[in-house]
Each structure stands twice: as structure tokens, then as C-alpha cells.
Amino acid sequence: MPVTPGRIAAGDSGAFVWPVRVYFEDTDAGGVVYYANYLRFMERARTEWLRQRGFEQDRLRADTGILFVVRSVHLDLKRPARFNDALSVSCRPSGMGRASIDVAQSVTRGDLELASAHVRLACVDAERFVPVAIPAPVRSAIELDLGEKR
Amino acid sequence: MPVTPGRIAAGDSGAFVWPVRVYFEDTDAGGVVYYANYLRFMERARTEWLRQRGFEQDRLRADTGILFVVRSVHLDLKRPARFNDALSVSCRPSGMGRASIDVAQSVTRGDLELASAHVRLACVDAERFVPVAIPAPVRSAIELDLGEKR
Amino acid sequence: MPVTPGRIAAGDSGAFVWPVRVYFEDTDAGGVVYYANYLRFMERARTEWLRQRGFEQDRLRADTGILFVVRSVHLDLKRPARFNDALSVSCRPSGMGRASIDVAQSVTRGDLELASAHVRLACVDAERFVPVAIPAPVRSAIELDLGEKR
Amino acid sequence: MPVTPGRIAAGDSGAFVWPVRVYFEDTDAGGVVYYANYLRFMERARTEWLRQRGFEQDRLRADTGILFVVRSVHLDLKRPARFNDALSVSCRPSGMGRASIDVAQSVTRGDLELASAHVRLACVDAERFVPVAIPAPVRSAIELDLGEKR
Helix, strand or coil, X not given: CCCCCCCCXXXXXXXXXXXXXXXXXHECCCCCECCCHHHHHHHHHHHHHHHHCXXXXXXXXXXXXXXXXXXXXXXXXXXXXXXXXXXXXXXXXXXXXXXXXXEEEEEEECCEEXXXXXXXXXXXXXXXXXXXXXXXXXXXXXXXXXXXXX | CXXXXXXXXXXXXXXXXXXXXXXXXXXCCCCCECCCHHHHHHHHHHHHHHHHCCCCHHHHHHHHXXXXXXXXXXXXXXCCCCCCCEEEEEEEEEEEXXXXXXXXXXXXXXXXXXXXXXXXXXXXXXXXXXECCCCHHHHHHHHHHHHHHX | CXXXXXXXXCCCCCCEEEEEECCHHHECCCCCECCCHHHHHHHHHHHHHHHHCCCCHHHHHHHHCEEEEEXXXXXXXXXXXXXXXXXXXXXXXXXXXXXXXXXXXXXXXXXXXXXXXXXXXXXXXXXXXXXXXXXXXXXXXXXXXXXXXX | CCCCCCCCCCCCCCCEEEEEECCXXXXXXXXXXXXXXXXHHHHHHHHHXXXXXXXXXXXXXXXXXXXXXEEEEEEEECXXXXXXXXXXXXXXXXXXXXXXXXXXXXXXXXXXXXXXXXXXXXXXXXXXXXXXXXXXXXXXXXHHHHHHHC
């Protein structure tokens, strides 16, 4: 699968960015955001990126029988986020296979990068969870994103 | 619906009790368990109580097409639970209607009651979320529990 | 404590309203929003309402040593919310004691009320979790809200 | 930092294993465990492993002023876990630096591996979140684990 993980910088002009506010629900007794919750923030950005490209995931599932599921995550946590922080979560596709999409993501507070991740999504049949080809319209939209990036 | 909310005391001999350990995931930056998470703990106890009575909820759904959903919760939070606390979560039916079950629940640490709740469950059709009669075997098991209580 | 629980209607003109989008993280295998997560949504609205009134809770804690914690919740769940729903969560104070605030909250999708709650907040010392008087500026702001409501 | 990421097989005799039951709180509308929740499960296993080795993290923090935080996670999700699944979560140190511990983890259901991860923990000052040397007793215990593994 010809997938080249991309790089994404804070403030990178081409990336889709979604604001996330940190509430008490996101923090733990260490006083900072609980590590698993960065994955929740990153999924919100991916959902909004797909929506902005014209794809509602409930509609996709109803119309084509597919789901995007996470196959792997490489997550780096650099600095802690805290209650009340106003974060920016970016999302940019960095590669695509027949049934998978690679996405580079970043969480920043102002100019400071707090976390970054490479996420591989698999396109699967919603009932059996086996890989299926990415629907053509989604493929085209992501190719546009990948093209813009270069 | 002839439902009489019951009372439940810490250490009440007849109640089903399930142990819950507090992890970082359960706490917030206030240093204590995040309030919504008591509802997660209480649902674990209800699931294990039903399992102990012989009912697996995935099996119930596959066989009878029903789900138990929460219709209302009255939750009182008395003292904070903290990271590493070993809690006991109790669960005791306190009443039953044609399509609803009332459950009294309590969260204790040692002799100390930290939280209590009255939860009303509705038995619904898993697709349409409309009330349906509680399946007869579940009804019988709960009647036993209600009988024992008196 | 002279606290009169208020009533709040969907679309009630005077209430503070905060938008909440439903993501996968909020749902469960029943296909709908997991019941405890309504409490997360409601806390977001309370946080934003306090922010809009000029109070940042981290600042309040640093300056006055207090935290607002939830003492009780009466939650009614009327209809399920689902993935991708665009919800409105309202928040309106309905009463105040020396160290407590009562808040009426509602979750709506369009014109439809999905959930409602009465939440009692206690103002506590952030270290010892014992009740302390609500700081005067917060008290004044809430009195304004209570006054507007009548 | 001489850290050699280890390998861990399902049923690997030397690994610490912790049982985790899947509740509704852990699933999403896709009908399976929400991806971020594998990180919650894995942290429970790490907490219980440290406890079994004699280390309570609240005690460690009070006595030595340190916290273990996650610095990076490489998570692979192979097959979905579902409601009611009885999972086993393993945990085995695979390397250690002055201020970091590498842990290999696995989530299995019966003989089937559903997920695996390599997690790097950093030992930090609980107030300033800067790296500090792992306390000697923890270091010794982990060296024992690392020695047993070879």
C-alpha cells in the first residue's frame, strides 16, 4: 500500500483545524487532560473534516454500508493540556490505499504543539468489519486534499 | 404504574454488590471522581446483577429484541471518591411496572456512603425505542428480588 | 435553604444555550447517546454559562480557593439522541442558597426536548470539599439571572 | 536511552494480566469498543501491575512527588471487541531509561489478540511535569521484571 506518512506543523496552512475546549470531563486527578482523551479530540476533528468535505458518516453508512474504523495510532504527547485550554486540533490526510486512509493530526495551544499523531483509518463493511474499497466520492475528495498538500 | 421507590442502606444484606476500583480515567482535575462517572459505575453493577440473575443483555436483545434503557436518575453525591479508592456499588430492585424497573443503588467506601441513586429503567424495543413488556423470565427473577427484600 | 426549583422549556427565551454535536465517543452499542454523557453535555453548558457571565473556574479556584461540585442531579431522559445530532443544551439558574446553586437544564434537538435535569451545585473549599459561601461577584451575577427569569 | 521495545504474545507466560469486562460505556454506535477506550483498559492493567509490584501511585506521588505520564503510544487495533466481551489485558515492561519505562501491552479475548500497544511512560515531577529519575525501588522492581523476561 503506497502510503507516505505526512508531516504537519502547527499553523500549517493546508490542514483542516477544529477548535476544542477542555472541560472537567477531559481532565484527570493529575490536573491535566487524560491521555486517551486526545484520541477523542482527534476523532472530532476527523469527523468535522469529513463533514466539511461533504461526508456525513451516518449517511455514508446508510447509503454504502461502510464505516471508517481506526486501525492504528501513533500518538506523541509533548506537553500537558489543562482545564479551560482552548485547543486547535488539525487533520490532514497524508496517504491513501484501496481501503485505508492515513491522517496526520496535531493538537496545539496557541503556537505550542501539545500532541501529534498518525492515524490509519480502515474502510470496513459496517456489519462484518472486513476491509472494503473506499467509496469513489470519498476517494476523490481525499485525492484533492492530498494533491493540495504537495 | 404501581412503583414504590425503595430504600437502600450501606451494607444492606439483600443487595447485589459489585466492586469498582477508581482509576485515573474516572477522576478529574478537581482531584476526585467526575460526577458522570458514578453513572458508569452504577451501570456496571446493574449489568453484573442481571448477569448474576442469568440474563446477558446481548443475548436478551438477540432473542427478544429488547433493550433496557435509563429513563430517569436521581443521583445524590455526598462525599468525593478519589483515585485508587476501592468502592462497592450496590444494586437492588425497588419496584416494577409492565415495562419499567426501579432500582436503588449506592456507592460506598468501607462503611461510608459516597453516593446513592434511584434509577428507572425502561424496557424498550431495540430498534424503535418504544416501551415493551418486560420478558417473563426477567419479570420472574425481579419479582423474586422484590419478594426477598420485604 | 430557600431554593425553588425552576421550570425550563425548550426554546425558553431567557436561558443560556450551548450547542453540542454528538460524536462516536458519546454513543454506545445501543446506537444512541450513552446516558451518563448527558451529564457531560450539561456540564459543558454550565461551564460556558459561567464563562459568559465572566467567571473562569480555574481563575475562581486560584483566586478564591473554591470549586463548584455537583451535589445532586435529577435527570429525565425522554428520547434518544444519536450520532451526528446537533443538540442545544440550555442552562438557567433556578435558585440559590448560601453555598449552593440550583440549575435547570434541557437538551433539545430542534423543537424536541430529549432530556432535562435539575442540578444542585455546591460551592466547596477546593482542598477539603466542605461548603463555603458563594463568592460575592458570582452571587451577584446569578441574582441577575434569577431576577431576569421572573 | 537503551530501550529495546519488547514483544508480547497472547498467553505469554511472564506478562502481568488483568481481566476487563466490556460494558455499554465502552462501546459506540458502531457496535464495538470505541478506540480510545483501549487506552483506558491498558492503563488499568498498568495500574494493577504497579500495585501488584507494591506501588500505589497516590502513595508514590505523596512520598516522592512523582507521576508517571504517557509520553507515546503505538496502538494497533486488529479485531473489534464488543459489549459483554471478557478481555484479558497484559502488561510487560520492555525497557527502561533514567526517567522512562517502555511497556508492551496486549488485549486478548480467549486466544485471539484484538489489540496491542507499545507505551512509553515518563516519570515526571507532579507539579512541573518535567522528567525526573525513576525512584530506586520502582527501578529495582522493573529490573526484576526485565530480567525475568529474558
